[in-house]
Amino acid sequence: MLDAWYAEFADPTTIALARQQPSISQTTAEVVIGKDDRIQVNNTTAYPWRTICSLIMTARDGSRWIGTGWLVGPRTVITAGHCVYMHRHGGWAKSIEVIPGRNGSRRPYGSCIATSFRSVKGWTRKKRRSHDYGAIILPRNCAYGNRLGYFGYANLSHFSLLGLTVNLSGYPGDKPRGTQWWHARRIKWVTSRRLVYNIDTAGGQSGAPVWRLRNGKRHVVGIHTNGSASGNSATRIAKPVFKNIKKWKHV
Structure with a gap:
């Protein structure tokens, strides 16, 4: 799956190429600048890594995308606006699976499906990059922040x-x-x-x-x-x- 950035800003040809050749996706959405100096987080159950969430978004049109979010409260995950509202794929996401502290195939805290989201008019109506942020509201039985802490x-x-x-x-x-x-x-x-x-x-x-x-x-x-x-x-x-x-x- 591709980053939700493509849902908003890439044309169909670029999306098709990125799906076929993952290396292309790194030249348009987010970028490794020079040598790749990223370090893998191996212990994702330690703070703050456990409060960072892998996101799998299902758009209104059924397409699926990936992203990242972070806990800011008991049931609130902050993320990019284009992860919760995709103008070219039906608007508000149909659902988002939130997986805190994910580590490959391991999901130490399970996952929750969210269907309640927030953003601002500057993003949802005007698609301004300066307003590209939003929130995922987890179900009441999924108050991860109370267990894991938050930023x-x-x-x-x-x-x-x-x-x-x-x-x-x-x-x-x-x-x-x-x-x-x-x-x-x-x-x-x-x-x-x-x-x-x-x-x-x-x-x-x-x-x-x-x-x-x-x-x-x-x-x-x-x-x-x-x-x-x-x-x-x-x-x-x-x-x-x-x-x-x-x-x-x-x-």
Whole structure:
């Protein structure tokens, strides 16, 4: 399966080629920049890796896609907007299977099927890259966050973000299926709604957390969405994003 980025931004020919030749998918969605420095997370039952979720999305038209999300509350998983709402495939996803701490064929915490989602009008109506974020609301009997913990998140200033070393971990489609991979580098460019970095990623990592580690505490500052040879990028947790995550956290 391909990253949900293709559901939104790729033409049918590119999608067909990417399905036939996986290497093509890494040149358009998310990118390994230079040498591939990603490191596999072997113990996905340790914090914070267990709070990072492999996603399998089923769109309204029946097509299936992959992505990444992260727990931010008892039943709330944050991800990219294009993972929950696919304009060219019927809008809101029909369902998303959420698999926290997945490690290949092993699912240490099982999985849950979600059918309740959130995003913002800037994404669902206007398809703005700057508003590419959303949330998955898990069923009440699937409060993973109470068992596994969850990430903090922060709205940092431009100057605090520029040059900050950040971490990114998720489920890339170019590695063995269902394995989690991590990498870290500095943020090289900051706008009012975007973060750009040279962290290596690949299709399947849309929605992954981009977080800082300081004094033993982890705060997500961006939601990974896409990339190019000049840099991969995230939706910045700016003030409006922070407010929406706070609202969705305890739905």
